[in-house]
Amino acid sequence: MADGLPSSVSQSPALKSTLPTGFITSYVFFYGAQGVYYLQRKKIIAFLYSTVWTDWSEWSACSVTCNDGFRTRDRNCTDILTNLPDSCIGDYNETGACDVGPIQGVCHSNMSGVCTCDWGYDGNNCELCVGNYTGCYCEYCEDNLIGHDTNCSTPCYNGYASISGGDQCECHENTTLGFWQNDICTGCLTGFILPECLTCDTGQCLPCLG
Numbered sequence: 191m192a193d194g195l196p197s198s199v200s201q202s203p204a205l206k207s208t209l210p211t212g213f214i215t216s217y218v219f220f221y222g223a224q225g226v227y228y229l230q231r232k233k234i235i236a237f238l239y240s241t242v243w244t245d246w247s248e249w250s251a252c253s254v255t256c257n258d259g260f261r262t263r264d265r266n267c268t269d270i271l272t273n274l275p276d277s278c279i280g281d282y283n284e285t286g287a288c289d290v291g292p293i294q295g296v297c298h299s300n301m302s303g304v305c306t307c308d309w310g311y312d313g314n315n316c317e318l319c320v321g322n323y324t325g326c327y328c329e330y331c332e333d334n335l336i337g338h339d340t341n342c343s344t345p346c347y348n349g350y351a352s353i354s355g356g357d358q359c360e361c362h363e364n365t366t367l368g369f370w371q372n373d374i375c376t377g378c379l380t381g382f383i384l385p386e387c388l389t390c391d392t393g394q395c396l397p398c399l400g
């Protein structure tokens with residue numbers, strides 16, 4: 191057999207004639223003991239289609255509720271002749287962009303059409319968040335700030351609000367997020383070193399870890 195293809199390839203015409211015409215497209219594929227072989231001469235002649243992709247699923251919901259995000263869809267490979275797994279060529283899933291549109295605060299307009307926005311929103315059409323707030327509903331503080339129940343003006347770099355939404359900063363103190371101190375949590379607890387406050391300064395802090 192030409193092209194170093196296995197002898198099972200010579201079954202081609204017979205196999206081909208047993209299949210409905212709809213399964214023949216512009217490539218030829220063969221299923222042998224070792225998997226899938228394809229017949230390629232100067233150009234690829236035909237394709238014996240025993241594995242077929244299902245249609246793509248519907249797109250998933252967008253990963254965000256405003257602005258740009260991503261979504262995914264997937265499909266399955268069905269083999270109508272053999273039970274060979276994973277013999278379709280191509281990807282099982284696909285990621286696409288999605289744009290859900292801008293932040294949509296509600297504009298409460300007065301007689302002259304001037305908007306008053308709900309708390310947290312800003313802009314002529316309530317399409318923005320007030321300073322230091324973020325999120326599609328302006329419900330979060332920007333990174334490293336806390337206090338979304340007040341005004342998101344308390345910096346807290348390596349810590350968290352002790353009360354949800356509150357503005358009292360507590361520093362992280364564990365082996366995942368580091369061992370921090372000071373009012374904005376930018377310094378390491380004694381014995382640990384920057385930048386992560388996870389590493390000991392020449393073994394000094396190991397006893398502190400218990």
Ligand SMILES: *[C@@H]1O[C@H](CO)[C@@H](O)[C@H](O)[C@H]1NC(C)=O
Pocket residue numbers: 244245246247264265266
């Ligand atoms: C793929 O197969 C799984 C499991 O049978 C099924 O839940 C899913 O809906 C299938 N997806 C498509 C796009 O056919």
Ligand SMILES: *[C@@H]1O[C@H](CO)[C@@H](O)[C@H](O)[C@H]1NC(C)=O
Pocket residue numbers: 262264281282283
């Ligand atoms: C995408 O498909 C691959 C297999 O091709 C699988 O390993 C992976 O988990 C899938 N990802 C998602 C998000 O479905």
Ligand SMILES: *[C@@H]1O[C@H](CO)[C@@H](O)[C@H](O)[C@H]1NC(C)=O
Pocket residue numbers: 300301302303304
């Ligand atoms: C609408 O609100 C704007 C800004 O607060 C104010 O200047 C304007 O006088 C208001 N117009 C009416 C008709 O209330």
Ligand SMILES: *[C@@H]1O[C@H](CO)[C@@H](O)[C@H](O)[C@H]1NC(C)=O
Pocket residue numbers: 340341343
């Ligand atoms: C934020 O709110 C706190 C507590 O209500 C207040 O003390 C502080 O002055 C406010 N800061 C700004 C920048 O408005």
Ligand SMILES: *[C@@H]1O[C@H](CO)[C@@H](O)[C@H](O)[C@H]1NC(C)=O
Pocket residue numbers: 320321322335341342343344345
């Ligand atoms: C945002 O946070 C910074 C840092 O604490 C603060 O100085 C500033 O006043 C805040 N801005 C607003 C609009 O509250």
Ligand SMILES: *[C@@H]1O[C@H](CO)[C@@H](O)[C@H](O)[C@H]1NC(C)=O
Pocket residue numbers: 349350361362363364365366367
């Ligand atoms: C580390 O501390 C933070 C709070 O500072 C907490 O959210 C997180 O779950 C802790 N992680 C571990 C592994 O203890």
